[in-house]
Amino acid sequence: MEHVDLLISAAWVLPIEPHGEVLERHSVAVAQGRIRAVLPTTQALQRFVPERLVERPGHVLLPGLVNAHTSAAMSLLRGAAESSSLAGWLGQTERLQHRWIDAEYVRDGTELALADMLTSGTTCCGDVHLYPEIVAHSVAQARMRACIGLPVHHTPNAWAGSVDESLDKGLRLRDEYRADPLITTALAPRGPLSDAALARLQRIADELELPVVISLLEAGSAHYELRRLEQLGMLTPLLVAAQLPALTSADLELASLAGISIAHCPQSSLKLRVGTCSVSELLANGVNVALGTGMPAANNDLDLFDELRTAALLSGLSPPPAPELSPHDWLKIATLNGARALGLDAEIGSLLVGKWADLCCVDLQRVHSQPVYDPAAQLLYAMCRDQVSDVWVAGRSLLLDGRPTQFDSGELMQRAQRWRERIAAAQR
């Protein structure tokens, strides 16, 4: 008999790797934060003596979801600028951000967003926002996993006065967290940077093997055309292009050859009317498609299961011969593909032995999820976020039977309400 820290048994385990597998009455054994074994529950109970046994008899256990692109702190502005056009929405949101942003705003918004993510099954996110040191601190306190984007803006802002200062501050942050297994960093150019600035940033990224995250929504696709990025040496397997609109066939070829990742953010892209991309076409061309919520101010939440349903339904509009994607294909997009986009696929995103035990558990014992012929299909098409019963990051329980272990929802909501009162009063 072998000692392990944690043994979780579930009605179904979806390991993501091997692809499409549904393991009935299986368990995941966890030791020192990592997956020790995935095996039938009857065998698990004979082989392991767990410090803690968690039995989930009507549930699905799968890797925690990876939100490949968000700006967590913007959750304080969700619903504040329900304007119709992208220009109107961006203008109003930018004015509000500019007026209110400071370290406290970023902390309160980020903590609210992390709670939103954890309670809906997301265990890792790629975040881009000013004051990344505050974001990193909040993530570390929440015991969640994140790839923190180090923002490099073309104009001075509340956080940094120049490209140089952004890079200095960002790289100091990277050094500070280098030993932390939960926090990694990426470079995040924002706005129309010069060729020289982008080339310098890419040299740093290459040297330190950091992902580079660009949002084509905010900057406008004209500035970050793939052709230009290629000339600057930025089309690499560590490039994450978020909210990419429809690609030309030349762009598709560039993306495919370079093996970049795309963070598909369907809800915010649809809401802001910037169009969308064909996931199945991108995948068929070898592009790694991950899933993100984008900015919570435009989403308006950070529920990645709901985002996944939107993505899957939306793909029903892709013209033939776009290949059909199965529920398992979609779940891989929201887990392993997200991990790959953030450079973390060797560590998380599937239930391979040795990976970190980043897990989520979903209760299918609900009238709207029954009967269950196919647990993957019910996760995709017939569940809601409140069915997420448990979440673990590196084997640590962050949500247990529906209750958060590391944060106080009431206090987070009170802080959010105080921000709303201040912001709404100033708008009048």
Place this chain on the structure above:
Amino acid sequence: MEHVDLLISAAWVLPIEPHGEVLERHSVAVAQGRIRAVLPTTQALQRFVPERLVERPGHVLLPGLVNAHTSAAMSLLRGAAESSSLAGWLGQTERLQHRWIDAEYVRDGTELALADMLTSGTTCCGDVHLYPEIVAHSVAQARMRACIGLPVHHTPNAWAGSVDESLDKGLRLRDEYRADPLITTALAPRGPLSDAALARLQRIADELELPVVISLLEAGSAHYELRRLEQLGMLTPLLVAAQLPALTSADLELASLAGISIAHCPQSSLKLRVGTCSVSELLANGVNVALGTGMPAANNDLDLFDELRTAALLSGLSPPPAPELSPHDWLKIATLNGARALGLDAEIGSLLVGKWADLCCVDLQRVHSQPVYDPAAQLLYAMCRDQVSDVWVAGRSLLLDGRPTQFDSGELMQRAQRWRERIAAAQR
């Protein structure tokens, strides 16, 4: 002081009529099943002595949602035929329906579906399925409201051997429930009926003032072209065309002139890849657009708030100059427009004094719904079905603080699981 049966106070009341109104700290007073008053809570407490007081300090109170088109009993097959094409899915689903349908199947599937609807805020549905007398009985037992489609098939089936028999049985059912305020009926031609049969059916509908429900998904739009329906006198304000694909401009003119209703079912239409329609264009042309889930076997659930989010996001793809719809416009589609489609807009669908007290209450005190600048936007973009705390139909509490009052979820799920075991075993 005036006696009332029920007084519900909420942080926000969305009455739907007048359009766009958000009433802060208001209450709804209910007497004999109908809305007696909608007024500020401070005034309500001075004016009324309620038999029962329900206080919901962080919640939104609004009319119960109206699912304008579904086939409730098919919930037993959700996820059973996750095939990719409409033809493949319909073929497999029809084979399963044909093999298993009987009175018990219809009862168990319908009861599961009604529980699914009630727990997600839907208080009224338009249903079309074989064995409508079983459906009506289940609805009556659940104390929910429904417009029961009386199916008229072109081929003999388990329920009726001919068009004549369908009509006889259906009209007997209509007579049986004529005195029941919760149950109304509609005629539902299914499959390629002859001109003579359709004309006869329409004469009956005209005489009895019954809605006529056609699903353009199942029959194929070719058979039920609007031009043909016009020639048969079927384009009336009581026609509900469900799952209409994109309309030609000639069709749009016909629909607009006749004032028909369209039951938009975006999730099942997208999932079955049959295309969709432009809601804002239809509304701008004076067509009444309601919302439905379609068949739960293809949806896979009956969550109309989620369906509404899909509809709203999807409209972001409508090409300009499609007018923008506000969150309030969308909520009206899921309530008052649904009531109008089913011929019930004088009785339900908004909180006008004198209408039935069909209500739902949604708790916004969640980390992902806060802060609240705009409760309508948060209902549309940042809630999940488990936030529906309470539901009333004609003033009777069917869901109270998250707990169903009229059904046992555990027993419904057990019955669903038994059906799955039987059906899955026979498929092997």
